[in-house]
Amino acid sequence: MSKDNQKSVIALEALLLDDSDLSTADLRADLEAQGVDVDAFLNRFSTTVKTSIQRQAKQAAQVARVEASQKKSQRFGDLLDTPMSEMVAIFERIRAGEFGAGFQQAAMARCRNLKDSHPSETELRSWLEDISTMEEQ
Amino acid sequence: MKPTFSNSRSGLSELRRSHCKAEANKLLKTLWVEAPAEIDLESLAYKAGRLRIEEGGLENAEGRIVAGGSGGTIRVKPGMNSGRRRFTIAHEIGHYILHPREGLDREDSAANFTLWNDPGEETEANVFAAELLMPEFIFKPRAAKSAPGLTLMNRLATDFSTSIMATAFQYVHYTYEQVALVVSERGRIKWSVRSKDFWPLIRKGALSSDSAAGEIFAAKASDTKRMVQTPACAWLPKFENDSARDIKEDSRFLEWYDCIVTLVWLDDDLND
Numbered sequence: 331m332s333k334d335n336q337k338s339v340i341a342l343e344a345l346l347l348d349d350s351d352l353s354t355a356d357l358r359a360d361l362e363a364q365g366v367d368v369d370a371f372l373n374r375f376s377t378t379v380k381t382s383i384q385r386q387a388k389q390a391a392q393v394a395r396v397e398a399s400q401k402k403s404q405r406f407g408d409l410l411d412t413p414m415s416e417m418v419a420i421f422e423r424i425r426a427g428e429f430g431a432g433f434q435q436a437a438m439a440r441c442r443n444l445k446d447s448h449p450s451e452t453e454l455r456s457w458l459e460d461i462s463t464m465e466e467q
Numbered sequence: 468m469k470p471t472f473s474n475s476r477s478g479l480s481e482l483r484r485s486h487c488k489a490e491a492n493k494l495l496k497t498l499w500v501e502a503p504a505e506i507d508l509e510s511l512a513y514k515a516g517r518l519r520i521e522e523g524g525l526e527n528a529e530g531r532i533v534a535g536g537s538g539g540t541i542r543v544k545p546g547m548n549s550g551r552r553r554f555t556i557a558h559e560i561g562h563y564i565l566h567p568r569e570g571l572d573r574e575d576s577a578a579n580f581t582l583w584n585d586p587g588e589e590t591e592a593n594v595f596a597a598e599l600l601m602p603e604f605i606f607k608p609r610a611a612k613s614a615p616g617l618t619l620m621n622r623l624a625t626d627f628s629t630s631i632m633a634t635a636f637q638y639v640h641y642t643y644e645q646v647a648l649v650v651s652e653r654g655r656i657k658w659s660v661r662s663k664d665f666w667p668l669i670r671k672g673a674l675s676s677d678s679a680a681g682e683i684f685a686a687k688a689s690d691t692k693r694m695v696q697t698p699a700c701a702w703l704p705k706f707e708n709d710s711a712r713d714i715k716e717d718s719r720f721l722e723w724y725d726c727i728v729t730l731v732w733l734d735d736d737l738n739d
Contacts, residue, residue: 376499379499380498380499380501380505383497383498383499384498384499384505384507384510387497387498387507387510387511387513387514388507388509388510390513391509391510391512391513391519392509394513394517394519394538395519398519398540432535432536432537433535449527450526450527452524452525452526453524453525453526453527453528455524456521456523456524456525456542457524457531457533459524459540460521460524460533460539460540460542461533463519463538463540464533464534464535464537464538464539465535465537465538
């Protein structure tokens with residue numbers, strides 16, 4: 331940490347620990363009197379927090395992606411080699427509630443779509459993969 | 468006054484539009500987004516509801532969301548350009564946030580993305596997507612920097628990684644210029660949307676052969692590549708019998724949508 335930043339942090343800490351009822355304007359004036367560039371400090375603080383929040387969200391999304399890809403093959407087996415007839419059977423079991431209410435709800439929703447157009451083998455496979463990565467509810 | 472729709476079908480109410488935009492901004496705030504480069508859809512999808520993004524597995528739809536209370540998957544068809552891909556993802560996030568009861572499994576085809584002025588959930592998801600990708604507080608100041616035209620739309624589309632159609636729609640919604648966005652298919656005007664200050668109605672039905680868009684459709688000319696003079700009567704029924712008045716238009720054929728997109732601009736006051 332640079333000396334300027336250290337100075338800002340020390341001044342900020344001192345103010346935060348101070349239990350007097352200072353207004354925002356008073357706080358700013360007090361900090362400025364101690365040589366702190368309040369705007370620059372707040373900008374730096376904001377940028378640091380923002381970067382951290384965005385990085386954490388990105389990492390969490392990436393972890394979830396890895397976890398999902400691991401789940402994919404666990405619930406319904408290897409769907410890559412599963413023929414259409416078997417996938418339709420799995421779908422029927424999901425719809426019947428064998429895999430839980432959450433999945434059943436998704437299957438029912440899928441049924442609504444089936445009225446209009448039947449999914450292709452690729453689409454049914456990817457749909458089952460997507461279902462398989464959902465958490466049981 | 469907000470943009471009006473020249474189509475006879477009623478558009479989304481301002482209340483719903485505001486709600487969709489507010490929800491998009493709420494999501495952006497969770498990640499402290501302040502610049503186009505920070506609109507990271509993988510992170511935003513995760514923040515919205517532990518949604519992850521997958522490519523492929525779709526043949527008859529451009530996007531699909533399969534989700535429950537504990538997360539889900541947004542799928543996009545492979546081969547789309549970056550702008551359309553991002554819009555599709557943002558559109559599906561919109562469904563998840565705006566239409567939770569219907570959002571468990573939803574497929575969206577190309578048609579949903581051009582029916583901007585149809586009422587209903589697809590339009591709401593489009594409004595949400597446009598705001599998520601081009602939020603007013605970032606988009607508006609940038610859009611005000613240059614004169615209207617498809618060149619400006621290109622620049623904004625590059626900045627925000629969006630499609631030119633989505634960018635132009637957002638532009639018309641936010642600009643103070645008198646512009647209208649007109650989309651034509653197979654020689655007929657499909658729909659149009661006017662900015663708040665664009666007062667005359669846009670014609671309906673067949674494209675005028677006097678317009679640059681009409682010439683592009685008839686293969687008599689290529690894209691205008693800039694704003695060009697065009698007779699006001701080519702676009703505005705109010706000036707049907709007034710061949711002396713000129714306005715401006717910038718027209719381009721968009722292969723992906725199989726349509727011609729036109730920005731009509733009243734750079735002079737037609738009331739004079």
